[in-house]
Amino acid sequence: MYTLRDLRYQRILRSRKELAEHMRSFRLDLKLSVGIWYFTPGGGRFHEAYVEPKSIKQRLEMAEGLAEYGVSGIEAHYPAEVNFDNLHLYRDLERRCGIRLVGVPFSHFYERGFEFGSLSNPNPAVRDRAIRIAVEGLRLVSEAGANCAISWPGIDGYTYSLGTNFHWMWSAFEESMAAAMDEVPGVRIAIEPKPYEPAPNNIYRTTAEGILASMRVEGRLKNPENRRLLGEGHSLVALNPEIGHVRMGFEDAPAAYALTAMEGRLAHIHVNSQPMGNYDQDLNVGVVEWQQTEAVLYALKMAGYAEYFGIDINPERMPVEKAVAINSRALSIMNERIEALPHERIIECYLEPDRHRGEMEMILLESMKPGR
Secondary structure, three states: OOOOOOOHHHHOOOOHHHHHHHHHHOOOOOOEEEEHHHOOOOOOOOOOOOOOOOOHHHHHHHHHHHHHHOEEEEEOOEOOOOOOOOHHHHHHHHHHHOOEEEEEEEOOOOOHHHOOOOOOOOOHHHHHHHHHHHHHHHHHHHHHOOOEEEEOOOOOEEOOOOOOOHHHHHHHHHHHHHHHHHHOOOOOEEEOOOOOOOOOEEOOOOHHHHHHHHHHHHHHOOOHHHHHHHHOOOOOEEEOOEHHHHHHOOOOHHHHHHHHHHOOOEOOEEEOEOOOOOOOOOEOOOOOOHHHHHHHHHHHHHHOOOOOEEEOOOOOOOOHHHHHHHHHHHHHHHHHHHHOOOHHHHHHHHHOHHHOOOHHHHHHHHHOOOOO
């Protein structure tokens, strides 16, 4: 049974005293989820797959062994990876090892029919197909009791700036999403922004654009149940920011995650690592830009984040079990490191910078000391 997660706690603005107490008492709960799509990576534009394909049943059997690394959630696209015909396989997985379906992205980007976009496609017939996928995906989220649906509009966007009617594009997407949500009221969708790939320019390139889109979609909702929940201050359209996508767009990752939390829209997150501005690499957490990810965790601790940490990687050259073990360990080490930081001194450095010149730099240096 579906229950709308209450994200309103993320909007709390704490006083100095309240924040100090919160940082002492609150610890991130690393609830990890994995994406079934990367259990057997399918190759890419320039090379064929390095591993043999496996059925959904076989991949779920692989997932069972990931519980030992702290994994308690799995994500799968509707209808390509999870649907009403195979939902029982995911329920069996939960019964066997406690790993449950937590996120359901829409299959809105791979099919040939979505060549020119899904929910924003200029062809009404294609848009209608995309809406039906979203409607049925939302129904599956409700039936499965997952946390949210996820909309990664990777194929929606444009190639050339000149001639693109941005108003039409955004309006078509947002009207379509609102129509789907009004058919299945009370179920949350999390938008996942990305600057580019596979569309040369994605429809929502940055975190701020994703937040604005969320607000506009909510403004179009008409179902009385949706309007009631919005009236109570709940977000029905939220975000699923990914570190890799954020860094592709030259955004500061902790600021992007904090901005989303400030709006009460941090429904789910994806973690990995990524060289800034490069193509989407989905590298294991912490292998590059360790400090960005650690700063993300610190921002999430300040916000009291209590949702899932989705590991979104592309382990082409290692077994998925090994990759998940690496990511789980990296997040655990980072969490221990931020817990050991002098939180009250950090608060003082921010509020009274003139009295603590150079102290924050020393705190950061000391945190890197071996054996700390």
